[in-house]
Amino acid sequence: MRTIFATAFLLITLCFAAFAADEWNTLDPKQVASGYKLEPVANGIWRLRFGTPEKFTPTAYLRSAPIAEKALSEMTAAPKMPWKAANIHAYKTARGTAIELPMTKDEQVYGMGNNIAFFNQTNRRSVIRASDMQPGPVGNQTSVAQEQNDAHAAVPFYVSNLGYGVFVDSARYLSFYAGNVAMVKPEPTPEAGSNELATDVETLYRPREIADKVMLIDIPGAVEGADIYIFAGPSMGEAIQRYNLFSGGGALPPLWGLGVAFRSKTQYTQEMALKLAKEFREDKMPCDMWGFEPGWHTKAYSCSYVWHPERFPNPAEMVKEMNAMGYRVNLWEHAFVNPLAPFYKEMIPWSGNYMVWGGLVPDFTTPEAKKIYLDYHKEVLINIGIEGFKIDECDNQPMSPKPWSFPEASRFPSGMDGEIMHAMFGQLTQKLFDEEYRKRNKRTLNQVRATHALASPLPFVVYSDMYKHEDYIRAIGKSGFCGTLWTPELRQAASAEDMIRRMQSLVFSALTQVDCWFLDHPPWFNFDRNQNNAGKRHPDSEMHQKVMRDLMNVRMTLVPYLYSAFMDYHYKGIPPFRAVVTDYPKDKETFNIDMQYFVGPSLMVAPVVAGQNSREIYLPEGEWFDFWTKKKYTGKQKIKVDVPLENIPVFVKSGALIPLAEPVQHITQDTCFDLTVHVFGKGDQPLVLYEDDGETFDYAKGQQGMLKLSWQNGQGFAAKSGTWTGSPRYKITSWQHWE
């Protein structure tokens, strides 16, 4: 399966091995230093155990799939540890466990969860902590939460551009100090600089250059010890792959999950939703998923899980009607159980000792809480055809003096404390639903506001209530460092330009969702929140609707390519959305690129935010084609391009084959995509398309076909293999070659 991505890895591997050979040594499982134990886990993965880990760790409680050992065994054989084991140090204090790993002077590290505000984690302290990122009730604390590394996806995993990864198997509020702390030296080098006495705090307090760098991992609360896992590369991308395969591989959404999603307003009745859903079909607005808020959070902001009787007199009937129109129905909720929930009293003994918005916090590590919660959901919701959930509010406000969520000092029936529950709550809820849908042999795609480690197999996309477009773009690329997916949802907009620019980014993300939870009408009716809710149609609404429809159709053309990218995620752990540095970790120019990212093997997207008339784009080595104009560019240079509103800059790597489909309104089991295959440059990078029912797990039992697209001697080939017995998923109508 030689995609261009795999080839890139290979090249990098060779460079790197030469570059850093003296830093590495062959794995010897008997190597022990500072009292820790190093054990191989799978090909290129080691566990470093120091003391005795805590009970409530991610590996013990958050795993949703077994280690993908077979896929791992097919990767580079016998890779090396990134450092000499003797250079690793660990120690315990009454506070917890500290682990010191070597770092080199110019090394760059990435990941540590998906904090949306900054990109590169080098030379700073990053705390791992789930947070809603909202300003608290007293003043504005967002920027500080962001600076501390608060995130919706708070994942204690990082990768180095030297080609390795480290996962800390802890759900604590742990910190990484990536090269910004200095260890004691008996013979320190005197600090360079003038003898002048400074009289300003900025100068006195300035961070100093540190000669012997170290990565200090501070795990408070892990007072008896902790495990970390070390992932070899040899490239950075392979280290990420190994982490995702260690997690069980990437989630495979149903085909319809790659279409367009829409969420209607909190106050919508079933008639209003059905009416709008019909209009979408009439207006040819592509849409596969429809989200509802069932109105079960009146008064207190905890949930009763009882449909609002006036707004939704017959939910089962409504779901049927939505399904008949080709929509998959998704429901908003969070797991804080209001006293009006039918199972409130039953849940009390299986909940934490503190409440959130007057609701219980169930301990989903207990079979009892899972059963009570899920039995009700199955009977009342899943059985009537609900195919997904939006799980809200499962993060926290760790920096707030008046946090809305439960205190870290809470205790839960399983013995878990509130700090760990904050890390795990979102993912435990995901697992609950994931297990149920798997039992039903139903793939699904959901949303969630907080996730933690080993999350890649879970079909949940992370979102935010923060709304800065730059942050949302940054988060798409960063999501690839931490085994999560991200959607830069569209809600209201500051201008038509802002709406269009946001939609463009959204098309090139894991979930193209227009979220109208506080809007009476879709944003193309009016992008302004107040005017929208006042029923004032924008004078250009028809034109806006057309632009949005066209963009949604762009998304629909990409579905086969995206499905292939998700298969690479699923089988090989390659993130379908990832930062540029992931593929070019030796190129200094990529170290801080946060406004460009890769989609699948060969598309590099460079979104634009409102107000930009041109933007700088870095093209790494090789040749690149403009996705829209097919103009060719030489790589290893920064280019400045004009960015007219109609197009988001997208570049195709030379050699790639990009199949584009005739857009459909929504995807069914029988959808057959009419494809034009665009061949760029030599076209020497084949692409595999996948055929299956697109909705179940039957592909894993053999019901899957492959269509390998390749280009040889000026001609396209589509070679079928596999065991798919259903009707064909793809029909190639033409090949177009661009040079």
Place this chain on the structure above:
Amino acid sequence: MRTIFATAFLLITLCFAAFAADEWNTLDPKQVASGYKLEPVANGIWRLRFGTPEKFTPTAYLRSAPIAEKALSEMTAAPKMPWKAANIHAYKTARGTAIELPMTKDEQVYGMGNNIAFFNQTNRRSVIRASDMQPGPVGNQTSVAQEQNDAHAAVPFYVSNLGYGVFVDSARYLSFYAGNVAMVKPEPTPEAGSNELATDVETLYRPREIADKVMLIDIPGAVEGADIYIFAGPSMGEAIQRYNLFSGGGALPPLWGLGVAFRSKTQYTQEMALKLAKEFREDKMPCDMWGFEPGWHTKAYSCSYVWHPERFPNPAEMVKEMNAMGYRVNLWEHAFVNPLAPFYKEMIPWSGNYMVWGGLVPDFTTPEAKKIYLDYHKEVLINIGIEGFKIDECDNQPMSPKPWSFPEASRFPSGMDGEIMHAMFGQLTQKLFDEEYRKRNKRTLNQVRATHALASPLPFVVYSDMYKHEDYIRAIGKSGFCGTLWTPELRQAASAEDMIRRMQSLVFSALTQVDCWFLDHPPWFNFDRNQNNAGKRHPDSEMHQKVMRDLMNVRMTLVPYLYSAFMDYHYKGIPPFRAVVTDYPKDKETFNIDMQYFVGPSLMVAPVVAGQNSREIYLPEGEWFDFWTKKKYTGKQKIKVDVPLENIPVFVKSGALIPLAEPVQHITQDTCFDLTVHVFGKGDQPLVLYEDDGETFDYAKGQQGMLKLSWQNGQGFAAKSGTWTGSPRYKITSWQHWE
């Protein structure tokens, strides 16, 4: 010793006993609930032990004086516990210890250290964490640090207006949730309010009213248990007294410590300082203490403790000359040991494993580190006549992604971790110097930027680099909640008005210090930093100097009154500076007063900040006199007063006797204060003045006299008692009665 203050306590006691009798129960040492043990410690003090406390607690490592048992035994006998023991709950999780104490609906709590940004701690989470409060290198995080309760004086003690106090014997980053978390209830009251579904996060996330309040104390890291100490009142002021007496009583500064302090610029040479010191004497600017920066922190910002050889060619001679002019010399330093320090290598084994600004962090819990550090300081500094230190940088930047200080995960030779060292570092350094000066039978007054619990006996005044005048005023009153002292130092100013307003607050604070560490000339030369350092004299500098001189002289008139107030602190634990609510805890109007405070028994100060032309002042019940005009006011009302620049509003409680001295330039062992005693109203509140050498601890061996001022039948009396054999400290020249 019936001061008016004591009488106020008595009145409050009676009110309160009636008010809350059913909330309290008689102490029964056998009362045990939830596995904790309750033990009496002293009169009105109980220790609640839950499990096994950590090794490095404040009581084990920060105590600088024994419990003042005798003074405690003289307070209200057999007071009661604030709650039924059965209503206290404690539990452990893997994270640490949690303790739940009852709270009532309208109860107000104060203290939890001296965060300078807000006053009342009710209905919020407050984290106890030493911090420099500076914005970090990445963006501005001050406000969030402040909202989280970061403080220079991070003290885990609070008082309730119901008349009790709680001290958590832990140096962890612990949190108090004062009534803003809700425990699980089987039969919750449905939330009131509309059924409308909100579509804005502010409404959804708003803090809810909590019916059954609780104070949750979260002590992470204390995984085996913790001690808390409970202090009875019956009044709020008495609870504070008990905490201070439990700490060993309040610090007694030398008499010269109540004068004026000045610090000259970092770049000053010994000639420049001596020249300016001479000018002060010629210009009749009162000054007792002079601070130097010896220039031992070039290049790196850690300290060599070696005088800068060019700037200070003969420090011993300089100190002698300063002493001859009547100045006490004080040196700036911090305890991060630069490689250029003569004892660097010797200190390595007794230091933490991480450095700060290239310097070692000594573990002052080890006798070795103490000895190495102190031996050098004694020989090179204290022996040449240095009488105090300014201990800088002993806090931290716990919220910063690039903190300048050592990581919380550091380990120290004693076994202490970095988190606890951050809490203790400042106070351990204080204790080091305090012990040495005590051995030398020398009282002193120093400055420090971080302190923790049980600090009241330490002669150190806390200061800040933050500079908002309102915050500095707030901190004066708040310092009385936590056994610390505070100086609102004057440095540069935004205007002449700002300079004068700041100086006015400074006169009514624990340490009247003008700090020119970054100014070439005193602020009256030019208050503007840039112009000052450019040598540009302000056109009105003479007038400004006169105003400042007059204000310094006001300070000097107050020295006998302040000395009496500090004796109340020392012997009875009554804070010399304290918030209004401390004395009127049942008066709702005082609950949030942060811009007024008491100085000694009878002066209520209401500072003014630049830009204010008038201000509101609340006069509690009783009658009050304007300190300057002697105009009488009726209490229990808010008044609005004009605030012309020449005066800071000060009110005297009717009944008080206020002795004012003829100002002197500086104070010596032989200074005899010429007093005018001002008698207000009935003059029925006697005041005791104290006579001793003012500089040593001989008073404790009997070398002390008392002069009790009283007013009877229109005549003043000064009754001598005690054993003072030195020359008289006071000469009463007149009595003035104001009605």
